[in-house]
Amino acid sequence: MSENEDGNENEHHGEDEPDRGGYQVGYGKPPVATRFGTRPQPERPNRRVAKHHSPDVAALLERPIEASIGGKKIKLHPHEAVLHGLFKRVVAGETRA
Template sequence: MRDDSAQKPSADRPYEVGYCKPPIATRFGQRQPPKRRSGGTEQPLPDIAAILDHPIAVKVNGRNGRLHPHEAALHGLFGRVVKGEIRAIKQFLKECDRAGLLAAQTAAFDCVVHLPNDIPWELACYILQHAGLPPWDPLLVASYLAEYKADLERLERVEPGNKRSPDDHGR
């Protein structure tokens, strides 16, 4: 059996702190949290948007220069793309898509469009841009033609020397 009198301090014999004898207050992990010192005023949070808006010093192709942080990040990302990192390639494609670089381009081709003879050239081009290739709905053409004639009348009032008539096809 163990002698418990060696473990517990008595009134006539004080507890001695030493090797394998920690202080009683902290002996079983019951420790008070450390006292916090008041550091005065708190530091203001940095303005991240302002930091990211200023150019940073970089070295590109052996020359020192300044780049926008986003552009510098894209240079680094492209370097990883060239090395063949799959994750970098995916991220680069996302950035290109976000910038609109991957949008399908409309093919430029030469073609002949037969326009109705009773529509002025400028009006036919306008309808072509907004409604697509003919044949057009007669109500659509009539509404555009009425608006076109009203515009010509307004121009005649502003510029009296303009002798353009709605029947002149501009050809």
């Protein structure tokens, strides 16, 4: 280690912190070893489990639907039906479409 002019190694000269690379521990400044949550988080056994509705919605969006275009009933994919409706609103001059 480094030795100062008195011959003592690593003597503390009234600084707030020994040599830690300028990082000071205090309010809002946790110790470097634990500041990013290295400890395991507690389990919550009674928490409400989120339900996944995506398979149901995906199944609904894959079935063809009946739509009337020009007086004729045809089967369209739901995405196509949405685009037809949007195009109809744009042509009608609706600015929010």
